[in-house]
């Protein structure tokens with residue numbers, strides 16, 4: 001299994017692209033989230049963009065989906081003719097339908113009409129723009145969401161904002177567990193400590209874990225609220241890795257308050273709980289299992 005961190009930053013971090021992880025196993029090329037730069041970074045990594053399938057979305061914050069349509073259109077313009085499966089929490093279907101039927105409807109129509117015209121004039125054009133909208137989208141929840149000859153992907157709800165007091169606000173975030181080639185990789189999604197991430201990461205060979213800020217930044221009400229309910233600090237990710245018994249953890253979803261110079265401080269926080277391998281994620285980092 002080959003894991004490429006395409007983007008390891010947050011919306012306001014100018015030094016890193018946003019959440020996207022490519023996992024290749026056998027003939028499968030799977031993308032987990034499609035944050036800003038996902039397509040650009042797949043180009044940089046030399047990935048087979050036309051073969052990406054499926055795409056798994058953890059949740060609907062912009063930094064996880066803002067390149068989703070770019071993945072759909074770029075893969076088609078680079079030769080994709082297969083139906084691309086997309087999995088994500090409740091609401092994913094509606095978002096993709098809006099992209100196709102509303103936001104980019106004119107763009108899709110443009111490409112179809114453009115190619116018709118080129119062909120009418122006797123020109124040649126290999127791409128089939130109809131493939132842009134050739135997607136099979138599934139709103140999924142807890143359980144096995146995808147199985148192929150190469151791998152199995154299981155989803156579980158994780159805790160990235162708890163709005164139980166706002167009943168009309170359905171906010172869901174998933175993490176994913178990928179089992180292939182006798183190995184396990186877990187994508188945390190955005191989450192603080194919760195049962196979901198512990199189940200997903202149980203004994204994993206690699207945990208790709210969001211770690212938003214150093215614990216030293218958790219000094220006021222806003223940051224304490226964030227660290228308790230939305231995104232973990234360096235003091236929590238070691239607890240997650242230790243409790244789940246993972247062999248190795250790579251940190252991602254790094255705000256601008258985390259950089260290479262801060263790694264010793266972050267690692268000291270993590271070492272309070274976890275003795276395994278810890279890596280600071282970098283854009284285009286490749287991990288082989």
Ligand SMILES: [Zn+2]
Pocket residue numbers: 059061160190
């Ligand atoms: Zn988020």
